Amino acid sequence: MKQTQLFTKTLKEAPADEVAKNAQLLIRGGYVYKNMAGVYTFLPLGLKVIEKINTIIREEMNAVGAQEMYMPSLQDPELWKKSDRWDDDKVDVWFKGELKAGGDIGFAWTHEEVITEIMSKYVSSYKDLPFSAYHIQTKFRNEMRAKSGIMRTREFWMKDLYTFCATEEQHAEIYEAYAIAYKNVFDRIGIGDKTYKTFASGGAFTKFSHEFQTLAEAGEDIVYVNEAKGIAVNEEVLAEADLSELGVTKDELEKRKSIEVGNIFSLGTKFSEAIGLTYKNEAGEEVPVIMGSYGIGPARAMGTVVDLLSDEKGIIWPESIAPFTVHLVGLNLDDSEIKDFADGVYDSLKKRGVEVLYDDRIEARAGEKFADSDLLGMPYRVVASKKTKEEGQFEVVTRKGGEVRFLMEDELYDDFATEA
RNA sequence: CGGGGUGUAGCAUAAUGGUAGUGUACGCGGUUUGGGACCGUGUGGCCGGAGUUCGAUUCUCCGCUCCCCGACCA
Numbered sequence: 001m002k003q004t005q006l007f008t009k010t011l012k013e014a015p016a017d018e019v020a021k022n023a024q025l026l027i028r029g030g031y032v033y034k035n036m037a038g039v040y041t042f043l044p045l046g047l048k049v050i051e052k053i054n055t056i057i058r059e060e061m062n063a064v065g066a067q068e069m070y071m072p073s074l075q076d077p078e079l080w081k082k083s084d085r086w087d088d089d090k091v092d093v094w095f096k097g098e099l100k101a102g103g104d105i106g107f108a109w110t111h112e113e114v115i116t117e118i119m120s121k122y123v124s125s126y127k128d129l130p131f132s133a134y135h136i137q138t139k140f141r142n143e144m145r146a147k148s149g150i151m152r153t154r155e156f157w158m159k160d161l162y163t164f165c166a167t168e169e170q171h172a173e174i175y176e177a178y179a180i181a182y183k184n185v186f187d188r189i190g191i192g193d194k195t196y197k198t199f200a201s202g203g204a205f206t207k208f209s210h211e212f213q214t215l216a217e218a219g220e221d222i223v224y225v226n227e228a229k230g231i232a233v234n235e236e237v238l239a240e241a242d243l244s245e246l247g248v249t250k251d252e253l254e255k256r257k258s259i260e261v262g263n264i265f266s267l268g269t270k271f272s273e274a275i276g277l278t279y280k281n282e283a284g285e286e287v288p289v290i291m292g293s294y295g296i297g298p299a300r301a302m303g304t305v306v307d308l309l310s311d312e313k314g315i316i317w318p319e320s321i322a323p324f325t326v327h328l329v330g331l332n333l334d335d336s337e338i339k340d341f342a343d344g345v346y347d348s349l350k351k352r353g354v355e356v357l358y359d360d361r362i363e364a365r366a367g368e369k370f371a372d373s374d375l376l377g378m379p380y381r382v383v384a385s386k387k388t389k390e391e392g393q394f395e396v397v398t399r400k401g402g403e404v405r406f407l408m409e410d411e412l413y414d415d416f417a418t419e420a
Numbered sequence: 421c422g423g424g425g426u427g428u429a430g431c432a433u434a435a436u437g438g439u440a441g442u443g444u445a446c447g448c449g450g451u452u453u454g455g456g457a458c459c460g461u462g463u464g465g466c467c468g469g470a471g472u473u474c475g476a477u478u479c480u481c482c483g484c485u486c487c488c489c490g491a492c493c494a
Contacts, residue, residue, distance in 0.1 A: 009430090009445085011430085011431055011432095011444095011445085012431075012432080012444065012445080012456070013431060013432050013444080014431085014432090015431070015432085015486095016426090016431090016432070016433090016487090017426080017427090017486050017487050018487085019487070019488075028431095034486095036485085036486085037485085037486065037487085085494085091494080092492075092493085093492090093493075093494090109494085110494060112494080141493080143492085143493070144421065144491080144492060144493085145421090145488095145490095145491095145492085147487085147488085152493085203494090220493090260493095263494085265494085267494095293494080295494095329454095331453080331454060332453075332454090334453080364456090365452085365453060365454090365455085365456075365457070366453070366454040366455060366456095367454075367455035367456045367457080368455080368456045369454090369455085369456090370454075370455045370456085371455065371456050372456085374455095383454080385454070386454095387454075395454095
C-alpha cells in the first residue's frame with residue numbers, strides 16, 4: 001500500500017490523557033482512534049493487525065476441528081432468565097435496551113446461552129458428539145471503569161469457542177487440544193515465551209480452569225510463577241493442597257504482574273441443563289451435554305504485543321501480525337527518475353507477494369520518514385533512494401534489534417518473496 | 421460505585437476578571453533534501469448550563485468528559 005493513500009497520520013505526541021503504552025503508540029501510529037472511554041475504532045492499519053491475529057486464531061481453532069459461525073449481539077432476556085444470568089444483580093456488566101415493539105433486549109457480553117440454545121436444535125444423539133464451534137464477535141461489557149488503553153474496553157471483539165461432548169473423557173481430550181491450540185496462538189503472535197497456562201479455580205465442575213497469562217509490567221492481574229518449571233497459578237490456587245497437586249511449593253513461586261490474554265474452562269452441564277441441550281446415549285437415556293468455553297480477545301492480544309515488544313521509538317511488530325512485512329521508504333522522490341525507480345521496486349515486491357507499505361510521500365523529509373517508520377514498526381525497512389539506485393544495493397534494517405544488511409536488487413526480491 | 425485529578429486549535433502546552441500566546445500539524449511562497457531542517461505568511465481554540473459582575477476562558481454552583489487509585493472483572 002502506498003502511504004499517500006492512507007488517510008491516517010502519525011502524531012508526534014500522544015494525547016495527554018493516555019497513559020497506557022499500548023494506547024499511546026497505537027494512537028500515535030494511527031492504528032486506533034479512541035471514540036470514548038473504552039471504545040476504540042480500529043483504523044486501516046490496526047484492522048490489518050487484528051485480522052492477522054484473527055487469521056492465526058482461526059487456523060489454530062480449525063486445526064482442532066472447530067467450525068466457525070456467527071451469532072448475534074442482540075439477546076433475548078427469556079433465554080438468559082433460564083440460566084439466571086439476566087438480572088443486573090447476577091451480572092453487572094450488562095448493557096440493556098428496549099425494543100420499540102415493547103420488551104427488553106440485551107447486548108451480548110458472552111454467548112454460552114445463545115450457542116447452547118442453538119445446539120439444542122441440532123444435537124440429539126451421542127453420535128452427534130463431540131464437536132466444537134466458535135465465532136469472532138463483538139462483546140459489550142458495561143465495565144465500571146475502562147482502562148489500560150485497548151486492554152479493557154466496553155466494546156471489543158472476542159473469539160469465543162464452545163465444545164460439546166458426551167463424556168468427561170471426550171471433554172478432557174478436547175479441552176487439552178484447545179489448551180495446546182491456545183499455546184500455539186500465543187507462540188505465533190510473538191508472546192509465547194512470556195505467556196503461561198495459569199491454573200485458576202475451576203468452579204463447580206472441575207478442579208481447575210486455565211487462564212493464559214502474559215507476564216508484563218502493564219498487567220492488571222497477578223500471577224505466581226515459576227519460570228523454570230514453566231508453571232503459573234493465580235491467587236485462588238495458592239492453597240498448599242492445590243500447589244502440591246501441581247508439584248510446586250509456595251516459596252518457589254514469584255509474584256508477577258500479568259495480562260490475561262486467554263481463558264479456558266469447563267462448563268460441565270450448567271448451561272445444557274438450564275437451557276435443555278441434551279442427547280440420547282446408547283442406552284436411550286436423555287442426558288445433558290458436557291460443555292467447555294474458550295475465549296481470546298484479539299485486541300487485548302494486540303495491545304499485549306505492543307506493550308511487550310515496543311521500544312522508545314515505537315512499535316515492533318512480529319512478522320506474523322505486522323500489517324506489512326516491509327516498509328519501503330522512498331527518498332529523493334522529487335527526482336522523477338528516482339521516483340520511477342522506487343515505484344518499480346514497490347511494484348516488484350508486490351508482484352512477488354510481499355506485503356509492503358511504501359512511503360511514497362514526496363515532500364516529507366528523510367528524518368520524518370524514518371521516525372514514522374520506527375513508530376509504525378514494520379519488521380523490515382528498505383530504503384529506495386538516489387544512493388541505492390546508483391549503488392544498486394539496498395539497505396535493509398530489521399526493526400527488532402536494528403540489524404543492517406545490504407542486498408542487491410535480486411537478493412532483495414528473493415529474500416522477501418513468499419514461498420510459492 | 422467510593423476517592424482524587426482534569427478539560428484552552430487536529431495534537432501538545434501558556435497566560436489572564438477587560439482584543440487568548442507558543443510549538444507542532446495544516447494552507448500558500450521560497451531555501452533545503454539520509455534521522456522529525458529553515459525563512460516568510462496564513463487558517464484555526466477557552467466542555468455545557470446557571471449564577472456573581474459593567475464585563476467570565478478565568479470566580480461560584482450544577483452537569484458532563486477523560487485519566488488515575490480502589491472495589492468489580494463468567
